[in-house]
Amino acid sequence: MLRSRPTRQAEASIWTREFSPALPTITKTPSQASLDIAWKELEESPKRISLRRSYDELRSPRRRFKRILPLMLALACCVLLFWFLAPGLYASLKESHNFLPSPPPQVLEPTQDLIEITPSQAPTTSPSSKASLVHVQAEPRITDTRKVRWPPMVTAIPETRPDTNSLYSGVTxxxxxxxxxxxxxxxxxxxxxxxxxxxxxxxxxxxxxxxxxxxxxxxxxxxxxxxxxxxxxxxxxxxxxxxxxxxxxxxxxxxxxxxxxxxxxxxxxxxxxxxxxxxxxxxxxxxxxxxxxxxxxxxxxxxxxxxxxxxxxxxxxxxxxxxxxxxxxxxxxxxxxxxxxxxxxxxxxxxxxxxxxxxxxxxxxxxxxxxxxxxxxxxxxxxxxxxxxxxxxxxxxxxxxxxxxxxxNLDYSSKLYSLARKLMQPPYLAIHWRMETVSPSLLPDCAEALVDTLTTLLSDPNLASGIQTIWFASDFPWPVSSSAADILNSNLEGDQTQGSMQIASSARRSNTFRSVSHEHVEAIGIFTSAFRKGGVLENWRLTGVTEELERVRREMEKEGKGYVLEEDDDEGVLLEDSGVLGILDKLVAMDSALFVSGAKRCGRVSSFTKQITDYRAKQKEANVPRNIVDIFG
Missing domain, CATH: 3.40.50 (Rossmann fold)
Incomplete structure (x- = not known):
């Protein structure tokens, strides 16, 4: 029911004055006849009349609601996530803190009846109880007849570091x-x-x-x-x-x-x-x-x-x-x-x-x-x-x-034997030349004597049958294969005028051979030139431990295998060890068809050479074919 005119008029003036100063002030009072007409129209078709507020007042609650709405949605998501993840979090927390296990659940005997609660029979419960009830009704009705072991079986004991104070407790x-x-x-x-x-x-x-x-x-x-x-x-x-x-x-x-x-x-x-x-x-x-x-x-x-x-x-x-x-x-x-x-x-x-x-x-x-x-x-x-x-x-x-x-019976490692067999396939000829103790002035003549000895041996069809590769083992610190000879000579030609060149410790094949003179380089040049095009030994390939290890490395990497001799040698440093390289040289020379070493004038009968010749002497007693040992110089 509409309020009386004075009341409505007073409230309208208060509203306009305090809340909507932009609205115009009512200055004219309607006549009684117009009021009667309006009253009659309202009685015939009732309508809801609301007072219009200012624009700023209407917009303010909506703006506050829009600001609060994202926070309410985020809070609702957190509640839902916690609702679904809480059981799993509790189980993991319980396991990590080693809580005592809860008592075993009671198992219904097969003779007991299962009671199903229908929605009509269910009592009024709280929202959480309703949720659990829905969960129970969704599970299949399965009777667990497994025998529960109590206390539970211990399958593992967590490892802990021993207390240093009790480390020697009871130990004598x-x-x-x-x-x-x-x-x-x-x-x-x-x-x-x-x-x-x-x-x-x-x-x-x-x-x-x-x-x-x-x-x-x-x-x-x-x-x-x-x-x-x-x-x-x-x-x-x-x-x-x-x-x-x-x-x-x-x-x-x-x-x-x-x-x-x-x-x-x-x-x-x-x-x-x-x-x-x-x-x-x-x-x-x-x-x-x-x-x-x-x-x-x-x-x-x-x-x-x-x-x-x-x-x-x-x-x-x-x-x-x-x-x-x-x-x-x-x-x-x-x-x-x-x-x-x-x-x-x-x-x-x-x-x-x-x-x-x-x-x-x-x-x-x-x-x-x-x-x-x-x-x-x-x-x-x-x-x-x-x-x-x-x-x-x-x-x-x-x-x-x-x-x-x-x-x-102090023998070498089986891994080194296996690697040596991968480096060379018989038959082949092996050379051991220890240059350290030879007078530098004799080295060029010794190199020519070595070439002559190889030419004589390989000219014999019975001795040279099937031999295509020459293995060179020496204390000379750099590779002297045919593929590396040109690089070697170009790197050392500039140092010949300086008399001798110091060998880096990482490149030494011998701990006592520490400097190379230009006579050493000249002798190696004479020897390697015989294997180049036009040389007397051009039909044979010259190689050594460095070249063959590189070949084996490429083959193993192509097959996806690790190129290491020991598991803890991740970087393959062991295969650069001078002792390992020397042992591989020795093992390869032991199994060669022909073996050549320096005479007293051009080398030394070292323990290295003696162990090779002693081994080959035992092999000769066993009638190993083509077990030939010769010297040069």
Missing amino acids: ASSIDAQFCGGISPCRILLPLWIGEQESRSRMHLVQVLQLARSLNRTLVLPNVGRSRIGACGRWEFEVYYDVGSFVGPKTEADEGLVRKVMLMDDFRTWLEMRPTEPSGQLLFVDEKTDVDEDASKDKISPNSTEALSVYVDKTSLDVEDSRLRKVRCLPTKYRQLELETFAPMTVHIPPVDSFGGQFLADALAQDEIIRHSVLQGSLLDPIPEVLVLHWDTRHFPFPNLLDPEAM
Whole structure:
């Protein structure tokens, strides 16, 4: 019902004044007749009348609603996501925090009736209860008759790092020693820190060191290897060069019953870390020097076994900056658990002859007087060091009956044998020329003599049948194959006027061959020119270990295989190691149909060459065809 005129008029004026100042003010009052007519029209057709507000007032609520609407939609999405993901999040949180499992659900017996609740029978519930009810009705009615195991079975135990405080709890040094040293406690170990010659002779010296360890009743740690050296500071493990299995077992009847006690380097370092107390160690330097000035500050002891030995004991403990350790700086870092303060370092000078008895050395080291002088910290319950760290720098062999590594069955790694067979397919001819010890003035003549020898051998159809490739093994630091000869000569021609050129350590094939003279380059040029077009050996291909390794690498990469010798050598650095390259040269030369090496004038009968010829001599006894060895010069 419409309000009276005065009231409507008053409210309209208030509205106009306070909320809509832009509207015009009503100045004329309608007559009574017009009001009666309007009233009559309203009674005949009623209409809804609303007062019109200003434009700004009408727009304000809509604007606020539009601003709030996105927030409300986002909130609704979050609620829905939480609704669907909450059960999974709770389960994962429960598993990660190892909550105790909830009691097993009760399983309905097969005799019980299942009750289905219909919507008409369902009581009034909250929205959450309704949602769960809908979920229950949607599931199929399946009776779980599986037998629930309680408590649940433990299938895995999470790994945790042990507490350092409890790491040695209940562990004794004797128990660790018995575990690593074949039940013997305390351990008596010999660690070869350094063997002072390159691989071919170092391999022979390792057999001498093994015999010394057996004489001292010590376990030999198989040293690391690297860059054609053997010692505890090498980069690679022992089995990279050699076959551990063949080295451990006895080969001859005389060795039966004598156990070769050896320990892998990894086991030795694990033993150091697991010991609750640091094992004692002593440095032993064995060389062929005579008495020198540096021995004046040491105590000299004359052993009872022989006067040929000179034994000196330092008066102080080992200094890591000692000049005798300049080639083996890894001792305080790799083997920091080794305690070297209890026993003073000891130096033994042995005669530089092969006839000297190695047993004299072993007897001197076991002499009571020498042991007492080496103890620095008063009296000890055990005056014998647990680890004897050996620095072996001799050129002769104190155990002359063990000069042949094959007698001790020290063979090369099976991986190197396999790789050598991939490098060359027989038949082929192999050359070994060690240029380091040859007088530079003789090198050009020796190169011509080598070409003449090859021409003579390959001219014989019986000897040269099927041979298309010449393998060249040398201490010359660069490849000399036909494909690389021109590049080699162009790179070195400018250096000939300078007399000699230093060889980078990474390029050396020999640790002692450090500079190349222009005579070396001239000799290599004479030799390689014979394989070029128009040369007397142009029908044969000249190659070497560098070229064939590159070929094998390309073939393996094409097949999608990794070009590595060891799994931990991701970058293939091992195949650039001078020791590995030298062993591959040796293995390839052993299996060649024809083998040529330098005579005394143009080379040297090195241990490298001798091991090849000795192997081929055994093959000749087995009637291997075309097992020919010749020399040039």
